[in-house]
Amino acid sequence: MLLWFRNDLRSHDNPALQYFLKNNTCNTPLKAVFFISEPQWLLHDWSTIKIDFIKRHAAALVEELAPFNIKLDLVNVDSFGDQIAYLRALCEQEGFQEIVANSEVEFNEQQRDNAIVNLGIKLTLFEADVIVPKGKVLNLSHQMYKVFTPFKRAWLTYVKQHGFDYLGKLQSTSQASLSPTVQSPDSISAHWPLVHEVEKHVLPLFFAEKISDYHDQRDIPSIKGTSGLSPYLAAGVISPRYVLMSLINAYPDILIASDSEEFSWLNEIIWREFYRNLMFHEQRLCKHQCFNEKYQAVAWHYNDALFDAWCQGKTGYPLVDAAMRQLNQTGWMHNRLRMVVASFLTKHLLIDWRLGEKYFMSRLIDGDLASNNGGWQWAASTGCDAQPYFRIFNPIRQSERFDPKGYFIRKYLPELASVPDKNIHFPHTLIEKNKLNIYWPPVVDHKEARLKALAFYKV
Numbered sequence: 001m002l003l004w005f006r007n008d009l010r011s012h013d014n015p016a017l018q019y020f021l022k023n024n025t026c027n028t029p030l031k032a033v034f035f036i037s038e039p040q041w042l043l044h045d046w047s048t049i050k051i052d053f054i055k056r057h058a059a060a061l062v063e064e065l066a067p068f069n070i071k072l073d074l075v076n077v078d079s080f081g082d083q084i085a086y087l088r089a090l091c092e093q094e095g096f097q098e099i100v101a102n103s104e105v106e107f108n109e110q111q112r113d114n115a116i117v118n119l120g121i122k123l124t125l126f127e128a129d130v131i132v133p134k135g136k137v138l139n140l141s142h143q144m145y146k147v148f149t150p151f152k153r154a155w156l157t158y159v160k161q162h163g164f165d166y167l168g169k170l171q172s173t174s175q176a177s178l179s180p181t182v183q184s185p186d187s188i189s190a191h192w193p194l195v196h197e198v199e200k201h202v203l204p205l206f207f208a209e210k211i212s213d214y215h216d217q218r219d220i221p222s223i224k225g226t227s228g229l230s231p232y233l234a235a236g237v238i239s240p241r242y243v244l245m246s247l248i249n250a251y252p253d254i255l256i257a258s259d260s261e262e263f264s265w266l267n268e269i270i271w272r273e274f275y276r277n278l279m280f281h282e283q284r285l286c287k288h289q290c291f292n293e294k295y296q297a298v299a300w301h302y303n304d305a306l307f308d309a310w311c312q313g314k315t316g317y318p319l320v321d322a323a324m325r326q327l328n329q330t331g332w333m334h335n336r337l338r339m340v341v342a343s344f345l346t347k348h349l350l351i352d353w354r355l356g357e358k359y360f361m362s363r364l365i366d367g368d369l370a371s372n373n374g375g376w377q378w379a380a381s382t383g384c385d386a387q388p389y390f391r392i393f394n395p396i397r398q399s400e401r402f403d404p405k406g407y408f409i410r411k412y413l414p415e416l417a418s419v420p421d422k423n424i425h426f427p428h429t430l431i432e433k434n435k436l437n438i439y440w441p442p443v444v445d446h447k448e449a450r451l452k453a454l455a456f457y458k459v
């Protein structure tokens with residue numbers, strides 16, 4: 001039997017790994033494989049920081065699995081086609097009768113798996129990317145919910161009734177440490193520690209010190225008020241079931257305390273489940289289609305100069321520009337700002353949301369097809385349970401509300417360091433008055449752009 005790691009590079013709560021260990025009687029080192037397929041990943045627009053983060057975790061897992069008599073090979077191949085050819089040859093050479101892995105929800109990945117099965121290879125799949133198995137939370141007509149809140153209620157009912165299958169950590173019989181020693185201080189993702197550190201320190205600290213203020217602080221980009229778990233969940237190196245188990249251990253009433261501060265955080269974890277379920281039910285979301293088909297015919301604008309200004313943080317709207325520079329410099333962007341910049345691109349600039357989705361994917365360390373697509377379609381009003389099209393974020397008002405003193409703006413736009421707080425959200429009047437040449441003029445006028453967007457969407 002061969003174990004195949006994909007978007008689940010972890011030993012903790014990994015159903016395929018546990019099945020593999022239980023059903024393998026061989027004494028020689030057990031064999032596992034992980035494909036490093038950079039050209040394929042780049043075709044999927046993965047960012048270099050995400051790729052680096054995954055490679056670090058793959059190297060750490062090699063060490064971590066050794067005490068379990070598992071030899072994990074990291075194999076460089078270009079494409080999914082090459083992965084199939086490699087597996088076929090390996091099964092023939094080594095006589096493997098079965099490959100075991102955890103399923104992936106995305107279309108291309110499923111096509112690849114189907115091709116393997118069509119070769120006559122037994123592929124046993126488990127589910128490791130969600131808390132409640134996908135397809136279990138359905139409405140009374142046995143359809144996927146189209147709105148988040150009823151999905152959330154049904155999801156909670158399901159968890160209360162059925163619990164969830166948390167498998168726990170692997171127990172090593174050897175003396176070897178389960179925490180890998182791999183160090184990579186120079187890597188571009190080094191700011192993000194390996195997942196063991198997150199499980200041991202970051203998550204417990206978040207539960208002890210931050211989660212109670214999450215509801216109030218989660219929208220303030222100058223504060224580190226959120227968990228920072230997204231790169232780990234997106235790469236599958238942490239288990240969502242472990243995350244919920246830890247939350248329940250810290251707050252035993254969480255599933256019924258829907259008014260609590262802590263529940264606001266669980267709410268976000270359920271958004272993630274919602275988007276993964278949507279993708280599971282609607283594979284066309286993997287193919288660049290609008291969830292709401294009536295928006296499929298929208299005549300988006302394709303203006304390279306405006307798109308470049310947005311990408312580079314040169315729109316003349318400080319909160320939008322600071323957010324885009326945060327993304328470009330760090331590979332991560334605060335959730336409130338993701339909503340603001342996505343709204344700006346689609347509603348102020350009327351540019352196709354798919355260009356924004358692609359750009360995010362190519363920069364984010366936590367790029368995840370389901371959540372990214374869901375977030376973009378929400379902001380562009382083309383999605384499931386999306387923001388109605390007539391709700392258009394005012395980037396100046398958002399800035400006044402969520403960065404009132406301009407701390408975040410000044411961090412990423414040092415050229416505005418000396419601008420007083422009252423002008424920081426839209427410094428142009430001051431700049432013109434004093435004939436300063438420190439910042440970009442606004443690429444569009446907010447009021448005009450808003451009226452144009454309303455007319456545009458109505459058509």
Ligand SMILES: Cc1cc2nc3c(=O)[nH]c(=O)nc-3n(C[C@H](O)[C@H](O)[C@H](O)COP(=O)(O)OP(=O)(O)OC[C@H]3O[C@@H](n4cnc5c(N)ncnc54)[C@H](O)[C@@H]3O)c2cc1C
Pocket residue numbers: 218226227228229230231233234265268269271272275333334335336338339342360364366367368369371372373374375376379
């Ligand atoms: C336009 C847009 C694009 C996005 N692209 C991605 C993406 O590619 N990958 C990604 O993981 N998230 C994406 N999000 C969701 C969200 O912005 C990030 O998950 C969040 O900022 C991560 O920070 P955190 O881990 O500190 O989150 P926390 O606030 O601590 O939340 C905990 C976890 O809940 C999940 N979560 C939180 N908010 C959302 C949400 N709105 N939708 C789905 N899951 C959520 C994440 O897994 C997150 O790690 C996007 C949102 C928008 C509006």
